Amino acid sequence: MNKAGIAAVLTDIATLLELKGENPFKVRAYVTGARVIEAMGEEEIAARIAAGTLGEVKGLGEALVQKITELHETGKLEFHAKLKASLPPGLVELLEIPGVGPKKIRALHDQLGVDSIAKLATACREGKVAELAGFGEKTQTKILEGIANREAYGRRHLWWHAWTAAEPILAGLRGLPQVEQAEHAGSLRRRMETVGDLDFLVATRDPQPVADWFVRWPGVKEITAHGETKASVRLESGLQADLRLVPPEQFVFALHHFTGSKDHNVQMRHRALGRGLSMSEWGLVPAEGEGTAKEKAEQAGRQTDIRTEEQLFEALGLRFIPPELREGLGEIEAAETGPLPRLVEEGDIRGAFHNHTTESDGHNTLEEMTRAAEALGWQYLGIADHSKSSVQARGLDEARLLAQVEKIRALNAAGKFKTHVFAGTECDILPDGRLDFADDVLAQLDYVVASVHSAFRQPREEMTQRILRAIEHPHVTMLGHLTGRLLLERPGYEVDVERVIDAAIAHGVIIELNASPWRLDLDWRHWRRAAERGLLCAINPDAHATDQLGYVRTGVAAARKGWLTREHILTTRPLADVQAWLAARRRR
Ligand code: DGT
Ligand code: CA
Ligand code: CA
Ligand code: ZN
Numbered sequence: 001m002n003k004a005g006i007a008a009v010l011t012d013i014a015t016l017l018e019l020k021g022e023n024p025f026k027v028r029a030y031v032t033g034a035r036v037i038e039a040m041g042e043e044e045i046a047a048r049i050a051a052g053t054l055g056e057v058k059g060l061g062e063a064l065v066q067k068i069t070e071l072h073e074t075g076k077l078e079f080h081a082k083l084k085a086s087l088p089p090g091l092v093e094l095l096e097i098p099g100v101g102p103k104k105i106r107a108l109h110d111q112l113g114v115d116s117i118a119k120l121a122t123a124c125r126e127g128k129v130a131e132l133a134g135f136g137e138k139t140q141t142k143i144l145e146g147i148a149n150r151e152a153y154g155r156r157h158l159w160w161h162a163w164t165a166a167e168p169i170l171a172g173l174r175g176l177p178q179v180e181q182a183e184h185a186g187s188l189r190r191r192m193e194t195v196g197d198l199d200f201l202v203a204t205r206d207p208q209p210v211a212d213w214f215v216r217w218p219g220v221k222e223i224t225a226h227g228e229t230k231a232s233v234r235l236e237s238g239l240q241a242d243l244r245l246v247p248p249e250q251f252v253f254a255l256h257h258f259t260g261s262k263d264h265n266v267q268m269r270h271r272a273l274g275r276g277l278s279m280s281e282w283g284l285v286p287a288e289g290e291g292t293a294k295e296k297a298e299q300a301g302r303q304t305d306i307r308t309e310e311q312l313f314e315a316l317g318l319r320f321i322p323p324e325l326r327e328g329l330g331e332i333e334a335a336e337t338g339p340l341p342r343l344v345e346e347g348d349i350r351g352a353f354h355n356h357t358t359e360s361d362g363h364n365t366l367e368e369m370t371r372a373a374e375a376l377g378w379q380y381l382g383i384a385d386h387s388k389s390s391v392q393a394r395g396l397d398e399a400r401l402l403a404q405v406e407k408i409r410a411l412n413a414a415g416k417f418k419t420h421v422f423a424g425t426e427c428d429i430l431p432d433g434r435l436d437f438a439d440d441v442l443a444q445l446d447y448v449v450a451s452v453h454s455a456f457r458q459p460r461e462e463m464t465q466r467i468l469r470a471i472e473h474p475h476v477t478m479l480g481h482l483t484g485r486l487l488l489e490r491p492g493y494e495v496d497v498e499r500v501i502d503a504a505i506a507h508g509v510i511i512e513l514n515a516s517p518w519r520l521d522l523d524w525r526h527w528r529r530a531a532e533r534g535l536l537c538a539i540n541p542d543a544h545a546t547d548q549l550g551y552v553r554t555g556v557a558a559a560r561k562g563w564l565t566r567e568h569i570l571t572t573r574p575l576a577d578v579q580a581w582l583a584a585r586r587r588r
Contacts (some may be wrong), residue, residue, distance in 0.1 A: 006045075009071055014027050014028075018103070020087065033064040040057070094114075099139065156196050180204060183200075190259060191561055194487055200242065204247075214231050220235060249304055254282075259323050272287075318335040354538075355541065357369055360393050369546060380420045382422040383404070424477070425449070429466060431454060432466065435475070442475035452467065481514040515541045520555070525562070
């Protein structure tokens with residue numbers, strides 16, 4: 001097992017021990033152990049295990065060394081399995097409700113006999129949870145909402161997590177000698193913001209060893225199907241994954257079919273029928289005549305000259321449609337009349353504006369963030385730490401903000417990094433629509449991201465007016481995470497998005513596409529029409545640590561789903577153009 005897997009098991013043990021009410025020192029030892037392992041190199045761990053010197057590492061006691069070694073060698077840990085089995089399964093499931101940690105779960109279990117989500121919901125509805133010490137009405141309401149959200153969202157996963165889990169599997173499949181072609185399909189390939197399950201597709205003439213490899217993947221927890229044409233597994237993270245194995249001549253048809261979406265497929269099949277063709281996962285064959293589509297496709301078999309998706313679309317009189325656009329939202333009509341727009345690509349990105357440092361709630365310093373942006377080849381990095389009203393995020397007051405501005409100016413002047421740093425703020429939009437800083441302070445910044453971080457429950461009209469007021473403010477450059485949604489956790493607040501978009505266009509204000517995998521806000525479904533009407537976008541990772549600058553990948557994926565080209569996005573422009581754009585905006 002690799003170090004990420006080991007650290008995850010150790011963290012899980014800490015949580016389970018806490019659920020059991022074990023002593024806090026023991027719990028903390030596992031949390032520390034997980035951190036230590038994460039900080040070590042993969043090779044160092046292997047070398048130390050081989051040499052028997054893992055115990056010399058600070059923070060790793062004898063019990064941990066033994067467990068890490070077992071995990072590293074076998075990929076399993078008996079202690080972990082037994083610990084899990086010793087707790088009622090419903091109790092562990094309670095951890096999935098936001099705001100309910102091990103301590104609260106123990107209190108609920110010991111005092112109310114709660115050992116399942118259903119029982120917790122009942123106890124909340126009867127008002128018993130509010131009466132417990134340390135809970136109260138507010139917590140009770142929050143728990144009920146969490147349960148409702150969980151039911152509404154089902155068991156979906158963030159695209160980012162799905163992608164991270166899928167990449168090594170795809171690479172592994174491509175490395176097998178029996179595999180001629182391998183791709184992922186489904187919502188993962190279409191870059192949906194959340195993913196139900198992973199779909200893999202392989203072209204091979206020798207499927208059995210490939211299916212065998214797949215079900216033996218180290219992250220597999222449970223095998224739900226294991227045949228010659230299909231294998232399905234559940235991974236440790238709870239993600240399900242399907243692998244379909246097809247002969248090479250069928251690959252392109254299966255790839256298109258299993259990429260979906262269903263709506264896109266229905267429209268494509270309809271189009272094929274209009275041309276006397278039957279389109280399916282097996283092939284594109286004449287609709288007329290005897291036999292099923294599958295039989296006909298198998299007869300046509302290796303004679304088909306359609307080998308790529310480009311050729312498949314062409315056979316139906318269409319230009320190539322990128323997977324991100326296959327949602328049945330007009331892409332087929334657009335591909336009929338000419339080439340689709342050249343969608344923005346990761347390589348187009350030159351920088352980003354909404355990023356945090358240790359000055360507010362980030363984990364890396366200004367210099368560390370700048371170095372990381374330079375390593376990505378970015379021409380500019382915008383710093384936008386929180387403003388003073390965001391107390392929980394250690395928001396900056398005027399003095400700290402202006403000191404940071406000076407620090408940024410000095411950093412640029414020193415020429416230490418190739419990346420230029422823009423001095424900004426993520427300024428709270430107060431409940432009445434005023435900004436958290438006065439004009440004379442804002443005037444000293446390069447740009448301002450304005451965001452809502454409080455009073456989420458305002459009525460729709462009030463919230464809309466609040467944001468419209470911020471848009472009208474002359475110093476506001478862009479709006480941050482417009483709806484405040486957190487995917488799979490909570491919906492956005494009530495706001496008239498269309499009106500906000502209109503006002504942003506009218507005032508030359510940018511709306512950000514927040515690229516945090518939890519946000520992807522403003523949602524891709526709004527972007528095509530908004531950009532057509534003239535809205536300018538900025539793809540911002542909202543990074544709170546150096547490695548989160550990489551979130552722009554999810555932002556680019558969402559932008560592509562929104563039909564955006566690089567012309568629609570400020571952060572694809574070179575530094576000089578961006579400086580000119582900001583200067584022109586300030587002169588207005
Ligand atoms: P997900 O997994 O819920 O995030 O969404 P998808 O799109 O990955 O859906 P999934 O995994 O059920 O199936 C993958 C693709 O296969 C789907 O996008 C279209 C195709 N497909 C699967 N089942 C059907 C079906 O019953 N009818 C049609 N037309 N297409 C299907
Ligand atoms: Ca899927
Ligand atoms: Ca599937
Ligand atoms: Zn924010």
